[in-house]
Amino acid sequence: MTNFDPPLRLHLDGEALVSNWRALDARSGAARAGAAVKANAYGLGARAVVARLRDAGCRDFFVAHWGEAEAIADVVPPSWISVLNGIAQCDVTAARALGATPVLNTPEQLGMWRNAGGGRCHVMVDSGINRLGLAPQHIIDGALDGMQVDVLMSHLASADTDVAQNREQLGLFHQTVSATTAQRLSLANSAGIMLGADYHFDLTRPGISLYGGIARAGMEEWIKPVVRLSARILQVRNLPAGAMVGYNATHICAQETRVGTISIGYADGYLRAFSGKGRAMADGHALPVIGRVSMDIVTLDLNAAPALREGDWVELEYDLVTAAALTGLSQYELLTNLGPRFARVWG
Ligand SMILES: *Cc1c(COP(=O)(O)O)cnc(C)c1O
Numbered sequence: 255m256t257n258f259d260p261p262l263r264l265h266l267d268g269e270a271l272v273s274n275w276r277a278l279d280a281r282s283g284a285a286r287a288g289a290a291v292k293a294n295a296y297g298l299g300a301r302a303v304v305a306r307l308r309d310a311g312c313r314d315f316f317v318a319h320w321g322e323a324e325a326i327a328d329v330v331p332p333s334w335i336s337v338l339n340g341i342a343q344c345d346v347t348a349a350r351a352l353g354a355t356p357v358l359n360t361p362e363q364l365g366m367w368r369n370a371g372g373g374r375c376h377v378m379v380d381s382g383i384n385r386l387g388l389a390p391q392h393i394i395d396g397a398l399d400g401m402q403v404d405v406l407m408s409h410l411a412s413a414d415t416d417v418a419q420n421r422e423q424l425g426l427f428h429q430t431v432s433a434t435t436a437q438r439l440s441l442a443n444s445a446g447i448m449l450g451a452d453y454h455f456d457l458t459r460p461g462i463s464l465y466g467g468i469a470r471a472g473m474e475e476w477i478k479p480v481v482r483l484s485a486r487i488l489q490v491r492n493l494p495a496g497a498m499v500g501y502n503a504t505h506i507c508a509q510e511t512r513v514g515t516i517s518i519g520y521a522d523g524y525l526r527a528f529s530g531k532g533r534a535m536a537d538g539h540a541l542p543v544i545g546r547v548s549m550d551i552v553t554l555d556l557n558a559a560p561a562l563r564e565g566d567w568v569e570l571e572y573d574l575v576t577a578a579a580l581t582g583l584s585q586y587e588l589l590t591n592l593g594p595r596f597a598r599v600w601g
């Protein structure tokens with residue numbers, strides 16, 4: 255908590271978040287949708303996101319690190335939390351004490367879990383992304399015999415595009431599945447849900463689209479934006495034509511320009527790729543970012559709204575699809591970099 259009113263706000267739409275989860279759950283058919291909440295729920299704030307999705311009926315939460323599980327373990331029962339990145343020997347004791355469920359990825363991890371007493375676990379099979387997970391053949395050869403596997407899962411590499419790899423991964427997953435006695439099966443992320451019923455199994459794992467990301471074209475018709483960014487103007491000035499703005503003077507005013515300085519920058523996830531490209535809005539007026547984005551300062555051309563004053567608020571344009579096209583950053587990068595200096599305001 256702070257006694258101060260940060261000059262930077264992240265407005266979070268709780269109804270849109272819940273609506274997106276419900277829509278993804280409905281589109282998962284007979285499967286239930288869980289929620290990927292790793293990386294602080296993609297930058298939004300894991301505790302607040304998890305509480306809202308819990309109240310909406312979500313029962314499966316996926317994080318990457320054990321510390322992320324610990325950080326939400328008083329918001330939902332620990333058994334609802336799955337740790338995707340597996341387990342290391344140094345964490346086994348604390349992991350069992352916490353009670354979140356590991357997603358075991360390697361033969362070594364299967365051994366660690368057995369030696370620690372076994373019990374309920376999840377298992378990742380690598381069906382072709384070649385990142386994390388057991389080889390399908392290993393499972394077919396009996397590596398999971400005697401283990402109490404709740405979710406057997408795999409992860410799609412290219413679900414956002416229509417390529418043969420999706421069917422190939424699906425086929426390999428089916429072969430693996432037939433060699434286990436897992437309680438539940440899970441394959442699809444946000445984009446994977448849109449590949450159709452063959453990919454749904456028992457549990458889906460959307461992440462980006464919960465938070466307003468458009469994982470595949472067409473989803474913008476029913477996925478709602480969840481985040482908006484606003485910033486308070488720190489200073490305004492009138493510059494003559496020819497004045498130079500910002501580091502390395504990358505902007506030279508072509509005309510008299512009223513300039514407003516706001517406090518956002520790459521320390522907050524507003525990266526240099528927005529330099530000379532991003533925009534803020536005030537009362538429907540577009541205010542271009544001029545010059546270079548700095549660590550925590552951005553300058554705006556206020557000529558379209560000259561009445562703006564020190565202390566007024568502007569909203570950054572942050573439509574994820576548009577901003578991704580503008581900057582070359584992915585929608586994932588645009589969300590997960592949103593830093594700790596924002597006041598996170600839920601509406
Ligand atoms: C991050 C992650 C997800 C969620 O993916 P999105 O593309 O954000 O929907 C699902 N499954 C696994 C294994 C992940 O690592």
